[in-house]
Amino acid sequence: MLSAELIVDTAIRLIGGHGAEALTVRRLGAALGADPSAVYRYFHSTDDLLLAIADELIGRAQQGWQPTGDWRADLRAIGLRIHASYQAHPQAAILAAHRTTGRTHEVAAVEAILGVLRTAGFPDPEAVRIYHAFVDQSLGFAALDAATLALPAAAQHADLQVWQASYARLDPADHPHIAATAHLLTADMPRSGYPYALDLLLEAAEARLRAAGG
Amino acid sequence: MLSAELIVDTAIRLIGGHGAEALTVRRLGAALGADPSAVYRYFHSTDDLLLAIADELIGRAQQGWQPTGDWRADLRAIGLRIHASYQAHPQAAILAAHRTTGRTHEVAAVEAILGVLRTAGFPDPEAVRIYHAFVDQSLGFAALDAATLALPAAAQHADLQVWQASYARLDPADHPHIAATAHLLTADMPRSGYPYALDLLLEAAEARLRAAGG
């Protein structure tokens, strides 16, 4: 007996096991032990299925989260949770990170984030702008880092090697700034830039809240 | 007579003129007045072709940029240029945004950004961290917004409709914060959140520069 939940879980497992290109209706049907067309009894199209997968990932990120009352710590926790949830399923994140689902888990996340901002004292127009920047920053970094993780191991290694093999060996006369910071770049670039970028965003947001008289 | 340059230019024109889903080998062949398979005389695969397109776009993005001496204005201009050039060609952006190429145009951009930060007075470790956050945030938003533009027209329309059809009609009792800001959300979400997020990043960076005694 099939169900929407079983199909979504199977699809996520399929993507995680064999890469993003493994998600085809025919392969999904095979993994379910059913005819491929049976999927269309539960989802109008593969795009519909993709939105369900995206919402499931959002839901997993929010699981067990509780507000503490410290708006900056709360937003930081939500951001890192979203990022981590997508990092756990990189191939699925590539396909799903940029979709607006309008489904229950996404709605709950939007309500929570807006609640944190408005309770903190941000005026509504500012709260919406910061919400927008915050969410898209989280999803943007999630998709970017997920794409790196989803590369074939050889290509992923090659991308990192570029910093040591190419940037670290440039002529200081031609590229003085790169040459002066090459050792710092090779150490910093393999890590995700998201936590630092998130802190910058929250710091600027706090400055604006103070300026608004919060 | 075909050539790699002619094929790349035709492909870019095809993408820009007839929407996201227009770039198929058969349509490209038709636009060239040649058999689709002729493309494979010049590119190993469509992925190879798309990388060639991406490389062409990097060159176009950097064309004509000059530093003004105002570090914050310079970084803002670079960020907006990167974002805009990827937005102009979404399909290529999706594939290229997360790759480290180490080629000349990319190297020149890294040198320019690091130069702006170090000349402004940022200490090297801070300059590298801000460079990392700045670049990955730009590429992350570029990929995110490009992915939206690259959706089939129907899915793209559906993504926008969600804010009016779904979020604007939620019960205020269940989702008070969304209900209170629904009109602001429907106005703000269709736009890119990147310019605002960029300003927040630059604002926080300036605060850290002042704190460091710059």
Added chain:
DNA sequence: TGGTCCGTGTCAACGCTGTTGGCATAACCT
């Protein structure tokens, strides 16, 4: 108990996709 729905999964087919190997032709060099 018998008849009728309806939910569920199967099956065959359509038109599309990227990609390949063989064949013709035209240009070039010796």
Added chain:
DNA sequence: AGGTTATGCCAACAGCGTTGACACGGACCA
């Protein structure tokens, strides 16, 4: 003139999402 090479065409392959007709089984009602 003869041979080599580059270039484009043609037909075909396997795979894709999607659809409509069909078969089975349980649920409901007379």
